[in-house]
Amino acid sequence: MEICLTSPLDMHLHLRDTTMLRLAAPLSSDFAGAVVMPNLVPPLTNAADMLAYAQRIREATPAGVNFDPLMTLFFTAMNEQELAAAQEAPGFFGLKLYPAGITTNSEGGVSNLADAHRTLSIMEERAIPLLVHGESHGFVMDREEEFLGIYRQLATKYPKLRISMEHITTAAALQLLDEFENLCATVTLQHLIITLDDIAGGMLQPHLFCKPIAKRPADRDALLQAALNAHPRLMFGSDSAPHPRCKKESCGCAAGCFTSPLSLPKLAELFATHGKLDNLQAFVCDNACNIHGLTPSSKRVILHDQPMQVPSSYRSYGETVVPMFAGEQLPWSVKSIRES
Amino acid sequence: MEICLTSPLDMHLHLRDTTMLRLAAPLSSDFAGAVVMPNLVPPLTNAADMLAYAQRIREATPAGVNFDPLMTLFFTAMNEQELAAAQEAPGFFGLKLYPAGITTNSEGGVSNLADAHRTLSIMEERAIPLLVHGESHGFVMDREEEFLGIYRQLATKYPKLRISMEHITTAAALQLLDEFENLCATVTLQHLIITLDDIAGGMLQPHLFCKPIAKRPADRDALLQAALNAHPRLMFGSDSAPHPRCKKESCGCAAGCFTSPLSLPKLAELFATHGKLDNLQAFVCDNACNIHGLTPSSKRVILHDQPMQVPSSYRSYGETVVPMFAGEQLPWSVKSIRES
Numbered sequence: 001m002e003i004c005l006t007s008p009l010d011m012h013l014h015l016r017d018t019t020m021l022r023l024a025a026p027l028s029s030d031f032a033g034a035v036v037m038p039n040l041v042p043p044l045t046n047a048a049d050m051l052a053y054a055q056r057i058r059e060a061t062p063a064g065v066n067f068d069p070l071m072t073l074f075f076t077a078m079n080e081q082e083l084a085a086a087q088e089a090p091g092f093f094g095l096k097l098y099p100a101g102i103t104t105n106s107e108g109g110v111s112n113l114a115d116a117h118r119t120l121s122i123m124e125e126r127a128i129p130l131l132v133h134g135e136s137h138g139f140v141m142d143r144e145e146e147f148l149g150i151y152r153q154l155a156t157k158y159p160k161l162r163i164s165m166e167h168i169t170t171a172a173a174l175q176l177l178d179e180f181e182n183l184c185a186t187v188t189l190q191h192l193i194i195t196l197d198d199i200a201g202g203m204l205q206p207h208l209f210c211k212p213i214a215k216r217p218a219d220r221d222a223l224l225q226a227a228l229n230a231h232p233r234l235m236f237g238s239d240s241a242p243h244p245r246c247k248k249e250s251c252g253c254a255a256g257c258f259t260s261p262l263s264l265p266k267l268a269e270l271f272a273t274h275g276k277l278d279n280l281q282a283f284v285c286d287n288a289c290n291i292h293g294l295t296p297s298s299k300r301v302i303l304h305d306q307p308m309q310v311p312s313s314y315r316s317y318g319e320t321v322v323p324m325f326a327g328e329q330l331p332w333s334v335k336s337i338r339e340s
Numbered sequence: 341m342e343i344c345l346t347s348p349l350d351m352h353l354h355l356r357d358t359t360m361l362r363l364a365a366p367l368s369s370d371f372a373g374a375v376v377m378p379n380l381v382p383p384l385t386n387a388a389d390m391l392a393y394a395q396r397i398r399e400a401t402p403a404g405v406n407f408d409p410l411m412t413l414f415f416t417a418m419n420e421q422e423l424a425a426a427q428e429a430p431g432f433f434g435l436k437l438y439p440a441g442i443t444t445n446s447e448g449g450v451s452n453l454a455d456a457h458r459t460l461s462i463m464e465e466r467a468i469p470l471l472v473h474g475e476s477h478g479f480v481m482d483r484e485e486e487f488l489g490i491y492r493q494l495a496t497k498y499p500k501l502r503i504s505m506e507h508i509t510t511a512a513a514l515q516l517l518d519e520f521e522n523l524c525a526t527v528t529l530q531h532l533i534i535t536l537d538d539i540a541g542g543m544l545q546p547h548l549f550c551k552p553i554a555k556r557p558a559d560r561d562a563l564l565q566a567a568l569n570a571h572p573r574l575m576f577g578s579d580s581a582p583h584p585r586c587k588k589e590s591c592g593c594a595a596g597c598f599t600s601p602l603s604l605p606k607l608a609e610l611f612a613t614h615g616k617l618d619n620l621q622a623f624v625c626d627n628a629c630n631i632h633g634l635t636p637s638s639k640r641v642i643l644h645d646q647p648m649q650v651p652s653s654y655r656s657y658g659e660t661v662v663p664m665f666a667g668e669q670l671p672w673s674v675k676s677i678r679e680s
Contacts (some may be wrong), residue, residue, distance in 0.1 A: 139556060141481065177554040200540065200553055201480040204593035209544045216479060250589055251662075253544035324589075 002304035002335060003268060003277050007032035007296040008284040010263070012131075012166055012186045012237025014256065015057060015069075016040070019317035021169030024242045025060035025067075027314060030334060032285075032299040035093055035131070035237065043074035046082065047089040049234040054091050066297035066339045072096045072131060078119050087126055093292075094129035095119075096166075099137070099147075115151065120154070124161040124184070129292060130154070134173075135212055144212050145172045155180035162292070165181040167191065167239045169212045171222035177233055184291045186237025189212065189259045189266055190324060192224045206248045207322050210239065211255040228271060230279035235288045238263050245313060245320040258323045262310055268303040268324070268332040308333030316329045342644035342675060343608060343617050347372035348624040350603065352471075352506055352577025354596065355397060355409075356380070359657035365400035366408075367654060368600040372625075372639040373408030373434055375471070383414035386422065387429040387470065394431050406637035406679045412436045412471060415527045418459050427466055433632075434469035435459075436506075437512045439477070439487075453490065460494070464501040469632060470494070471504045474513075475552055481536070484552050485512045495520035502631070507531065507579045509552045511562035517573055524631045525575025529599045529606055530554065530664060532564045546588045547662050550579065551595040568611060570619035575628045578603050585653060585660040597647060598663045603648055606665070608643040608672040640678040646648040648673030 013034035015024050028034060036057065038044035044053055050071045053056035057069040073086055086092050097116070122131055132154075136146035151173075154163055165173055165185040177183050194214045199205050214220065226234050240263065241256025248254060259266075264284070271280045288294055312327045313320050353374035355364050368374060376397065378384035384393055390411045397409040412427055417436035426432050436454070463470055472494075476486035491513075494503055505513055505525040517523050534554045539545050554560065566574050580603065581596025588594060599606070602623070611620045628634055652667045653660050 139535065139557075140537050195479065199482050200536075200549065203591075203595070204544070204546055204549045206544055206546070206591060206593070209540065213540055216481075249591060252542075253546070255543070273464060 001272060001277075002302055003280060004303045005281055005284060005303065007262070007299050008264060008301055009236070009288050009294070009296055010034035010238045010240070010260070011164075011235040011288050012188070012239045013037065013260065014039070014239070014241040015060075016242060017053070017056065019319050020242050020244075020321075021056060021223050021315045022060045023314060023319045024240075024260065026058055026062050028240065029061055029065045029067040030261070030264055030301055030337060032066055032296040033070055033294075035070040035072060038072045038074040038096055039098070044072070045074050045076050047073075047085045047092070050086070050092065051089050064339060066299050068297050070294075074098070075116070075119070075130070076120075077115060080122050083119070083126060084129060087128060094131050094164075095123065096131045096133070096134045099135060103273060113154070120158055120161060124158045127160075127162070129162040130167050133167075134165050140213055141215065144168065144170050144215075148172060148176050151176055151183065152180070155183050158182070167212060167237060168223070169215050170219045173228055174222055174226050174231075174234075177231070183237065184233040184265070186235045186239075187223050187227060188237060189263050190238040190257045191220065192227055192270060193220070193266075195220050206253040207324060207326065208257060209248075209253055209255055210241070210257045224270070226275050227283050228276040228279060230282035230287065232282070232287055233291060234283070235291065236263070236267065236284045240319045242319070245322050248322060258314075258321050261314070262308065262323060262325060262330060264301060264303055265308050265330050265332040265334060269330060272305065272332065297338050300340070302335040302337070303332055304335040305331055306333050306335070307331060341617075342642055343620060344391065345361065345641045345643065347499055348641055349576070349628050349634070350374035350578045350580070350600070351504075351575045351628050352528070352579045353600070354379070354579070355400075355453050356582060357393070357396065358539050360582050360584075360661075361396060362400045362657045363654060363659045363661060364580075364600065366402050368580065369401055369405045369407040370601070370604055370641055370677060372406055372636040373410055373634075374516050374602065375412060375552040378412045378414040378436055379438070384412070385414050385416050387413075387425045387432070390426070390432065391429050404679060406639050408637050412635075414438070415456070415459070415470070417455060418462075420462050423459070423462050423466060423468060427468060430575050431447060434471050434504075434556060435463065436471040436473070438473045439475060447659055453494070460498055460501060461485065464498045467502065469502040469504055471506050473507075474505050476667055478522040480553055484508065484510050484555075488512060488516050491523065492520070493517055495523050498522070507552060507577060508560045509555050514562055514571075514574075517571070524573040524575065526579075527563050527567060528577060528579045528597070529603050530597045532559065532567055532610060533560070533606075535560050535634075537633060546593040547664060547666065548597060549588075549593055549595055550581070550597045564610070567623050568614050568616040568619060570622035570627065572622070573631060574623070575631065576603070576607065576624045582659070582661045585662050588662060593642050598661050601654070602663060602665060602670060604641060604643055605648050605670050605672040605674060607667055609670060612645065612672065624669070640680070642675040642677070643672055644675040645671055646673050646675070647671060
């Protein structure tokens with residue numbers, strides 16, 4: 001069995017910088033492009049820094065490989081001029097809003113949405129997407145659901161603003177998606193597969209620890225069904241996050257799963273297992289193109305049901321990163337990629 | 341400020357064996373005695389092995405220190421003769437029932453309570469306490485509540501059997517305690533203090549990972565209130581579990597917090613902070629004596645509000661164990677201990 005995907009997109013990706021970027025970029029470029037998160041240290045908040053980062057991403061991408069970095073800026077109270085400059089920058093995609101301090105390098109995030117009104121209005125006028133890490137500061141299992149009221153407020157107050165609920169993890173978020181036409185959402189690989197049980201139900205598994213944390217079986221099942229059925233406003237966004245092994249396997253393990261190099265094989269397996277391979281193209285590309293009007297670079301990725309051995313770690317440029325499914329054999333793999 | 345505790349007891353303790361026992365026993369003997377768990381490899385299932393283990397515990401206890409190991413056997417389908425032999429063994433306390441495979445070294449546990457009927461009936465006749473690790477095999481946050489129906493069945497079917505719900509973690513378990521006079525319960529230090537947020541709400545904290553996992557703030561608050569108010573059927577049981585550092589700070593971290601050497605100072609702090617120091621004696625000794633008819637060895641532990649520096653780890657006999665609150669300064673400490 002095999003499937004040919006046209007220009008798959010990862011709508012939520014962390015590439016980091018310097019040596020980690022050089023490790024992660026080649027491992028992420030099975031995709032034709034990715035929405036690249038701006039939470040560097042310091043975060044990207046202006047067009048010039050963003051363009052410089054896009055250039056570093058291109059330099060880290062292997063020669064001859066089509067990979068479009070869709071660039072984002074860390075949401076701050078930008079004015080018309082700043083937003084115009086961002087929008088004119090090649091490769092600019094949107095603004096990523098973090099509630100202050102909720103995840104890796106988000107200490108400078110937004111703590112009061114009212115302060116953001118002017119910027120959100122301009123984004124609405126200019127059709128700039130707003131990507132949101134939607135978690136409250138409450139109890140870890142409730143954070144996403146507690147944030148849904150903010151999404152509801154945003155979607156109501158800015159009816160033309162395209163609001164992407166990033167890396168959703170709950171059935172409740174999916175329900176909200178159906179309430180507002182201006183909401184869309186991304187979902188990661190791991191949230192289609194794991195629950196809190198996989199992280200903390202047996203031995204503690206730091207490499208599956210991510211934010212938002214994986215929730216209940218009913219949440220995972222609802223997300224998987226929506227993905228398998230190609231919900232038209234649900235897009236694949238890996239949230240793949242390369243952390244150094246030493247920061248995952250220690251006290252105070254950092255949040256994030258590294259999935260880029262195996263996302264497409266694992267998605268093919270999931271969709272094939274459920275007899276839904278025909279819907280994979282929509283999930284990994286067409287929905288995003290329809291929602292955001294994207295025209296990704298041409299790439300054809302053929303996946304087949306031949307095993308892929310996931311390495312126990314990826315090492316280069318002095319960095320060591322442990323992927324999800326480290327050391328396991330996955331039943332599907334990439335057969336060939338044609339860049340054209 | 342200071343408080344003198346008479347013969348404090350730890351009603352749920354893991355001492356392990358060999359080098360780890362030699363590390364843990366001296367660090368656990370601020371208490372006058374402890375109910376020692378039987379989940380060695382292989383588990384303790386007969387009086388002879390139990391007596392030999394009790395002897396090893398005594399050998400690992402510093403000379404001149406009063407510390408009564410209250411010995412338990414791993415619940416199996418024991419007959420009248422076997423239970424009689426156990427009961428005649430000096431220091432025997434009760435049987436510990438583990439649902440199969442739910443926690444460290446519990447692979448040989450009980451998978452069907454009906455099979456246990458004969459043994460439970462004899463225990464009821466002989467007034468042998470039944471200690472239960474009460475978790476289902478369900479979703480990690482639901483396991484204790486899902487098990488409450490089993491407690492209800494046991495308490496109803498064996499009205500004279502003394503059933504101890506070990507290391508309870510939920511407000512629902514506390515409610516059940518009030519429904520049946522033949523139920524009692526232990527609660528750990530960590531479950532009076534932390535929630536899942538402390539384990540996985542920020543960075544992942546393996547040294548706070550234990551089973552049952554810490555639950556919601558409302559659960560923690562209910563447990564703390566019950567302890568502070570000296571609920572007469574709630575006893576302190578640390579569930580302190582010394583795991584080698586390498587098994588906590590790695591993929592597949594083992595479950596358990598090591599709290600023995602700091603339990604009494606931290607409890608004194610908690611009770612003092614809430615103006616409930618007068619209730620600490622009941623929580624750490626009197627309730628257990630009343631419930632189980634214990635007469636512990638004489639020991640007087642004076643605690644005072646002078647700081648205790650918790651070491652970053654305890655090292656001896658080639659073992660390294662990281663305690664809860666490693667490296668922190670606690671506001672209360674042990675001032676003196678009189679064995680007499």
